[in-house]
Amino acid sequence: MTAQHAIEVDRVSKRYRLGQYQSTGSLGEAAAAGLHRLRHRRRPEEIWSLRDVSFSVEEGRALGIIGRNGAGKSTLLKILGRITEPTAGVARTRGRVAALLEVGTGFHGELTGRENLFLNGAILGMSRRAMALRFDEIVSFAGVERFIDTPVKRYSSGMYLRLAFSIAAHIEPDILVVDEVLAVGDAEFQAKCVGRMHIAEREGRTVVFVSHNLDAVMQLCTEAIWLERGAVTAVGSTESVVDAYVATATSEDRGSSPLVHSEDVTLHGVRLVDESGQTTRSLRRDRSFSIEVRYTIHEKVPALDMSVLVFNSAGTRVLDEAWSDTNGSRPDRPGTYTVRVSVPPALNVGDYRVGIWAGTAYEMLLFEPAAASFRLEGSTKGRPERAVALFLPWQVVDEQARSSAVDADTGRGPDQPNDHVDPRDDADTPNGPGVARQSRGSR
């Protein structure tokens, strides 16, 4: 065995039994299931969540796991974290493993922040003493000093989340297994999370990170695995795996197979349509274009919302347009819909990726970070780095030519404004605004 591996996964498979006779479980149902099986001589429906998955992670490396909903990512994490056992194969880990499948597991609303801190620490395998040593650091990282002796049921959701994450971030395991923790919280908080995981990696911890957020995976991980239907489709450097992943998501020959599927909503596909109505993946940057989404609602979802996200090649989320941003009525009844979002010419030349989010104010129903890709063609005017190119009009609103002694329009001498400079509000110098307002509309 290679000594420097921290994780070894050897032909791991995991089977779940599906079907109404197996899911909830009660004596009556077990009896009914037995009868059912006798009568129909059929085994309950089985699903292989993982099939012959093998890989290893070297100590101190960060591995990203990507894949669509239901690809088996969570199951794999649960096996790494020993929360469930594989049906076949073996997963070996070396050192202390902390699996963060959510933050704040075991928090109790009636208990104070302090009490929850120690309880949560114990749940994550930290002794009371170890938590006491880190207490101040955890509390100040979370910024909840004043409320540490208040029951957490009185916390705002932000405070609750910050405390929970702060605890998780300070448990210092040898192997950190993280699932989608970053899906919650605002951008600032997410950045904090990624930063904290960077620290963990730098400290020599092994990190396994599952996320829908391809950019976070690229930022954090040097290696990645792509899971598809329970099997490893690609392993290698994060860049190559993510590229391969994005490429299949956007290849045109998907046929009728849906992109992502959830209980309530299925996303069939996303097309890019240019001004003349042609489907294309190559568009002109100086023309508007439409993103067309085809999806099916299976069950009525009140207030179903959808968002179209556009990421540039640097991974920056340049657009995140939710349907609910505007007031139009949105379909929520069962049916198949094709909807379009029109994008004005604003983005710079480059390669883009389209993501689709669907859900309500309370839950995410589906998220596909790589539903389509396209390229905007045209001139960058020599500046390819900018995200947005609007070619905004410029105009002269005040001119104080050296040659003329007195400005004809204002009747003031050239030195006058300088005498008047007020450092506190130089944006609104007394002589400027009137002129500016007058001349703004003139071009």
Added chain:
Amino acid sequence: MPVSGSTAGWIENRPRSGLLRLDVRELWAYRELAGFMALRDIKVRYKQAVLGIGWAVFQPLAGVLVFTIVFRRLAAIESDGLPYPVFVFVGLVVWNYTSGAVTKATQSLVSNASLVTKVYFPRLLIPLAGVLPGLLDLAVSLPVLVVLCALYDVRPGLAVLTLPLWIAAAILVAFAAGLLLSALNVRYRDVNQAITLLLQLWLFLSPVAYPTSAVPAAWQPLYAVNPMSAVIEGFRWCLLGGPAPGPWSLVSATVTLVLLGTALTYFQRTERRFADVI
């Protein structure tokens, strides 16, 4: 540091074969967690309760009143020559602990489902933590018993020194039953419904309101199959100077150990699939 602390060795997760394997070292490493969970339950129970821990005193006393009226005044039940209120107080306090602990342990895995599906730690700790909070009530009722004994002029003998033994026996019985039922409850929620009925029957089959001596001699061996018969008799013997537990107590002890063995085996066999079926 917890989690099998062995940095050098591999921790394996593979399909488990049937044999009983109890990782005592790991349980010990996680011992604080059981304490924290028990503490959480105690704190939560008495939050926003005006009487607070006073309930631990009030409940058995109210029970004593009812039992004394019903069983002593109306049914004229014997009590081994001990004053009935003191006699039944001990029975009630021990029974309340056991039934409360069994109920709590039975529901423990399901009510901590979010932990079971999200974090790894020895699952055994959850039902174990379930039998601990009741000990506080037991401890609180002891001073009340001292007062009652003084009032009725009951003096325990040297046997009082065996009290820890009987407390341990009560914990063991509650833990064995709770452990088995909690694992069953993960799979079959019927257990949660059946537990009320089961405990009612168990109460009447235990010497809470009546002494073991009231059971016909021919039935004594069968009666002793109920571990609580020996436990409650033991408590009365050590605290009130009642009759010493007879040889049939060995039957109770054996039953308890068999139950514990069964429970541990079943629990271990099913524990790693809890997260899948809970």
